[in-house]
Amino acid sequence: MFEHKTIFKAHDCHVNLSESGGWFNSGLDASYERIVGDLDGAGIDRAVLLAMPGVCTNAAFASAKIDRKRFWCFGNLDFLKLNYSLDQIRDLNLDGIKIHPRVQGLGIDLLLKMDFLFELEDLGLPLMICGWQQSSSVPIDSLSPLQVDRISKRHPKMPIILSHMGGYRFWDAFTVARSNPLVFLDCSYYLHAFHGTSLESDFFAALNMIDRKVIFGSDFPEISPKDYLESFVRNVDGIDEVKLANIFYRNLEDLMGRRG
Helix, strand or coil: CCCCCCCCCCEEEEEEECCCCECCCCCCECCHHHHHHHHHHHCCCEEEEEECCCCCCHHHHHCCCCCCCCEEEEECCCCCCHHHHHHHHHHCCCCEEEECHHHHCCCHHHHCCCCHHHHHHHHCCCEEECCCCCCCCCCHHHHCHHHHHHHHHHCCCCCEEEHHHHCCCHHHHHHHHHHCCCEEEECCCHHHHCCCCHHHHHHHHHHHHCCCCEECCCCECCCCHHHHHHHHHCCCCCCCHHHHHHHHHHHHHHHHHCCC
């Protein structure tokens, strides 16, 4: 399905699952069945499924219908029942954890005061952190990619995926990823939000320098994986085949293969 001759395989690092199928009050369908259909239509063979607080619990991953060979499953943490959440994640043998500071009302800086990160580091579980810089309740500076730099330097063996390229603080995220061996950036939603701006052109201009740090992701159901992938491909004619393979699948495969 890819028009660009060098793209022959792609994974999606950012697919949100809803137990009920509904996506908050949007009318969007985030059911497992819709996910499978949309990824099949996009030619995407593997993806990270995320349990978004408010629409999905970790228990959703116990369902027999979820293909654990096709999907890496990232659970969430209830910070009021942290030990219970961690036990769930272990018992379900989940592949990683996603924290959503804006939705959960918790600045990234506060994570540095929590001991559970040492446990995650010991387990070898990747930690995904929402990198979008917008909140009506959490101070914006506490959502900064620079807070991720502090976490990674305290927990250098813990892989971290900062989603949405750090939002408008792209260059901070760029520098944090280049400065810490196990910090990666997923491009979900970013290219949609900043389409036609200098942030979009900066992203594509910088890809040659950070191809081992960027992981393709869409942000389903708010973003169509097929449309997002096709738009991405139209902008990468000047990037060589090996670097594109890193971005579209190899970085994620290598990251998720570390535990094995």
